[in-house]
Amino acid sequence: MSYLKHKVYGFLFRLFRHSKIKDNSITFIIDSGESFKGNLDYIKKEFERRGNYEFHFFYKDKLSLKGFKELASSRFIFLNDNFFPLAFMNFNSKSTVVQLWHAPGASKKFGGSVDLKSRPILEKISQNTDYLISTSENIRDYYAEAFQMPVSKIKALGLPRMDYYFENHNLSKLKGDFCRKYNVSPDRKIILYAPTFRDEKRYNNVFDYLDLEKFNEVLSDDYVLALRLHPKIRNFYADAISSNGEYIDVSDFESEQELMLISDILITDYSSIMIEYSALEKPTVFFTYDLEDYLANERGFYYDFKSTVPGPIVHTSDELIKTIKDYDFDKSKISEFVKTQFDEIDGQSSKRIVDFLLNNGGKNE
Helix, strand or coil: CCCHHHHHHHHHHHCCCCCCCEEEEEEEEECCCCCCCHHHHHHHHHHHHHCCCEEEEEECCCCCHHHHHHHHCEEEEEECCCCHHHHHCCCCCCCEEEECCCCCCCCECCHHHCCHHHHHHHHHHHHCCCEEEECCHHHHHHHHHHHCCCHHHEEECCCHHHHHHHCCCCHHHHHHHHHHHHCCCCCCEEEEECCCCCCCHHHCCHHHCCCHHHHHHHHCCCEEEEECCCHHHHHHCHHHCCCCCCCEECCCCCCHHHHHHHCCEEEECCCCHHHHHHHCCCCEEEECCCHHHHHHHCCCECCCHHHHCCCCEECCHHHHHHHHHHCCCCHHHHHHHHHHHCCCCCCCHHHHHHHHHHCCCCCCC
16 A cells, blocks of 8 residues: 555644644544544543643644644644554654553454554554553553554553543433433333444344344343444444334444443443443343354454353343343453453543653653
8 A cells, every 4th residue: 555645644744843842732633523532531631630731633534734733743642543644754752652542452353463464554653653552461462463563662551431430420310311311211221232343244234133022022121222333333234223122222322431331231242342341340241143154254353252251152032031031140250351451440540641651651760
């Protein structure tokens, strides 16, 4: 690939390469199609508690000379996802570029772990990145391969948006608001069903495999099913998602974290949502109706899926229904899995990261 567009960004950045660095200036690299939330928002709040900082937003999909100037003069630059133009941007040595990454832990293989052709560009991006933040020392080698980055740059300081779960939430109000919105009895527990996207089209119509009528016949007195489709399924296959039974479509619900907080059980398959959900010490059941095909043809995992996932693996509607009805979950397996994905879950991730950066990466100790 020529990466022409990304090189144009690099050229425009060089116009401001020698801008004076402002010690109190922070830029967040974001996509204009998404609201400013999650990791970046929590880092911003933590800096706001520390002093008088000015914040700027560099939009990936909008060309702005002002944006390039602010980016080039910032003391700290944060991003939450891949940004290939970074490979062609040589920052001032006084700037610190931090990749927070949007997902906790390591589950499905990604980046340079599966796409060998992308490794040269990822290595260039790595050279222009000072730190990559992860949730555990255990996964640093996986991230080093995925991002083509030296392990020494990968710091296990936590995921900022996990701090959300330690805020003072009124769970009764959150669930009450949810139940009123969807006209559900507050006495019913919520099962969140979050299937991942498959490259094999026929497996994306989840109700071809989940017998919702039977599911509700057995479980609806106690539970309501809330379906949250992967964005790719929602964008390309939503019209094919149909069923004869009752369920709530929460695909457009603004906060996935709020859904996890108020739900009682998660049904998923291969989605990394199970890592964050497990950190809440709640049960997950893995409804993998296409398991052998997925393991054979998709991108694979950083661990043995069958022996490692923190919950029962089922293949049919009957197995799924029975597992939930019997509440057949091993809590010790959940806690053991969490230990492999997180070093600490304490609501202090944002603080640790900002402390680390303001301490010059630990060099001032």
